[in-house]
Amino acid sequence: MSFPWAKHYKPSHPLMVWLDEKLPLPRFVYNAIGGGYPVPRNLNYFWNFGVLAGFCLVLQILTGVILAMHYAANSGVAFDSVEHIMRDVNWGWLLRYAHANGASAFFVVVYIHIFRGFFYSSYKAPREMIWLLGVVIFLLMMATAFMGYVLPWGQMSFWGAKVITGLFSAIPIVGEPLQQWLLGGFSPDNAALNRFFSLHFLLPFVIAAVIVLHIWALHIPGSSNPTGVEVKQESDTVPFHPYYTAKDGFGLGVFLLGYFAMVFFFPNALGHPDNYIAANPLSTPAHIVPEWYFWPFYAILRAFTADFLFIPAKLMGVLAMFSAILVWFFLPWLDTSPVRSGNYRPLFRKFFYLLVIDVLVLGYCGGSPAETKYVLISQIAATYYFLHFLVILPIVASVEKPQPLPFSITEAVLGTDEAATLSGASTAA
Incomplete structure (x- = not known):
């Protein structure tokens, strides 16, 4: 802009x-992050998470490149090479824990970033392309994380790869050939490990390229803000530097405190103990579960337990799992309310909080054993998830009466007092 x-x-x-x-x-x-890029003056700390996501990506690339120097992508020695990194490589334990927990931190940051977009309707015009590129980034992240989870070649790595790639076999006609093409054989082995390692190394750089497009698209309309009101005057903005570089720096410091607390004191809290057992194709774990950031979608996958007409339950689960993310592509056209910010949409706000609870319930069920009670809860939660986006959101947009919006960002920050507005204008200048 x-x-x-x-x-x-x-x-x-x-x-x-x-x-x-x-x-x-x-x-x-300078034009991207300096005084040449004015930013709305009322951004809150939820806008820090875009910068934090970029930091996490850089962290993952740096630690991943160094780990790749010591890792052996061979099914016979992959598990031992990870132990070699942990025990024999100087600071190898730190690099491995930083990379593993960095993936979890990356998803925490991105999930908050996405739900901030849901609440403040960051997907609405004129920022549709920013949102669409963001969903592409998330899909690439999931693919990268899945392939990285396979690399330690522990029990959960092997069986997770077998289960997830087995989902492609549900696709009629082309499913099984596609699965064999992905694995390079009939089951996860050396060929699959080599392919996953190559793609896991490559995809972060693809993500970085899409992030450049994401930021480029952001700079065309400019940043959104908590009011959803567009910039109207100079007093509505401040230069990105030093105002938001300082704010982002503070947010980064808080993030690093939590991140390094995990790395140094709870490095295995989010991992699975079975992954410290070497992969054994002849011993199936009692409870196969993916990493925690896949749990909501895994719960949706498992929610389908019976065939419907000629459609197998497995195929419906696979379609629903992917649709749970693909539906985000259509949000700019499903939510037709002229008001962006959830702060001024009381009915929308209630359903948004229900969505947050629903996703947390799905996550809990996805990490739980496939018992009847958890499957039943998953079915209810999955039904509400799709109803929220496909039914509730369009209805709320058409019947809701939003609260009055401020005339400008300056008014929202300083009030309607004319002297305060003039003072804000002179300060920004």
């Missing part, structure tokens, strides 16, 4: 003038 009051980059040092003429990288950085 072009702001007439945005500052323009003007290098003064001769070297920087020459660099700006030949390769305007400093100008690009």
